[in-house]
Amino acid sequence: MENSIEPISKIAFELGPLSVHWYGIIIGTGVLLGLLLAMRESERRGLSKDTFLDLILFAVPAAIICARIYYVLFEWEYYSKNPGSIIKVWEGGIAIHGALIGSVLTAYIFTKIKKISFWKVADIAAPSIILGQAIGRWGNFINQEAHGGEVSRSYLEGLHLPDFIVNQMYINGAYYHPTFLYESLWNLAGFILLLFLRRVNLRRGELFLTYVIWYSIGRFFIEGLRTDSLMLTDYLRIAQVLSLSLIVIALAVIIYRRVSGQAVKHYKDA
Template sequence: MLDLIYPLNPIALHLGPIAVHWYGVIIGFGVILGLWLANKEGNKRNIPSGTISDLIILALPIALICARTYYVLFEWSYYKSHPSEIIAIWQGGIAIHGGIIGAVLTTVWFCKKRKISFWKIADILAPSLLLGQAIGRWGNFMNQEAHGGPVSKSFLESLHLPNFIINQMNINGVYYQPTFLYESIWNLTGVIILILLRKFDYRRGEIFLTYLIWYSIGRFFVEGLRTDSLMLTSHIRIAQLISIVFVIVSSIFVWYRRKKGYALLSSAAE
């Protein structure tokens, strides 16, 4: 049986002088799997061939830039003294809330240009987004980041985790909460729920809004356990504040669109 060396090497392989990090490989895998899922649903919804792929090609780099910019701005006290590290996304430091904002704005623009309903496309993409986020958290695992506070080894063993996770959570002799795992499991559960919602009479846009609500609730509680949160003040975690805003705004959207009759039943709108 292969003996693993801990901590696991964050570099997957070298291509000459170029180091390929697991962080990027895992995120890339999440994008590919999410694209496959979205294209499959897009075909069922009679979305023109190539539309989803065209959107992803446009939105993905913009979302990554926005996610990194968001993170750097809130950590500017560090990056102003280390400007060469601003582009070093392979070391981590991608804020998903910034990515979501960038992706949504890009999708709104794209849908207007293509004369396609934003809400329809957003519903198609929602499970893929959550799936990509669930997979992407394992990139944090490889980098030994996005973890919680110190815990005992016996606590981790009580969660019935495999040894490779327990050992990777040992950082410089201290074991930490595997918050990356908590969020990954929450997100995967959300993917299943969003897919199941398609079998019921939901209103257009409500799968996407449910995604924002589901993800934000989980992120709020997981963020409270983390030790590397971006902070607005000494007591307010930015991700928790944004999560609350997402839940409130998304809930208002669901209520308002139903009240005004804007959200036609999906079965009647396809």
């Protein structure tokens, strides 16, 4: 039976010579749903509905480029020998942390030019970002990447996973931890949490910083299960080091802004 398991095709459909990959469709779906959510909330918070439409025109390209650069830099031994593969983002190989760095920097510059509050925009965007991440991880599922160590089929069946997930985790003769699913579910839980915290009316900036903390906690533990981690040294995984750093930084920023009196306004304030 196992020898006959065929993986889900990476190609959704073809238009002449153009192959449209599931990876791109899934990532695009996450971006679109996140954008619609942010646009709806921005109007409630007194911003123009076009704010996020304008921002995403710059943030998405910056996120993709930075995500790819981040990944390529830490896998340079391979890409230096295969330079033609550097642009093949549809095959996977984009780092979420790189995307976040690129999009946050873009948003900061954008808000300074538009003379609107960066923290206000970041708070509105936070649920959209983590929702996009929850959806985007299914692109890794299609590409059979970002998985964990080897497990048995019975282990996966014991998680009560549908057959299409179990079968897709059969890679080169073995079954693997569906870490893409663990992170997707963690992010989905974070999305629900952030929607709830909107009602709590936290200080401005703290919804986004809560997202950073929540995502980083999950990523730290899930990264420890993965077999394809980008490594800083032989023993240190880059994502884990960065996740711990972001948790500390986010907590420090929350405390500093409160103590210094910078966090006066709340999420629902104009």
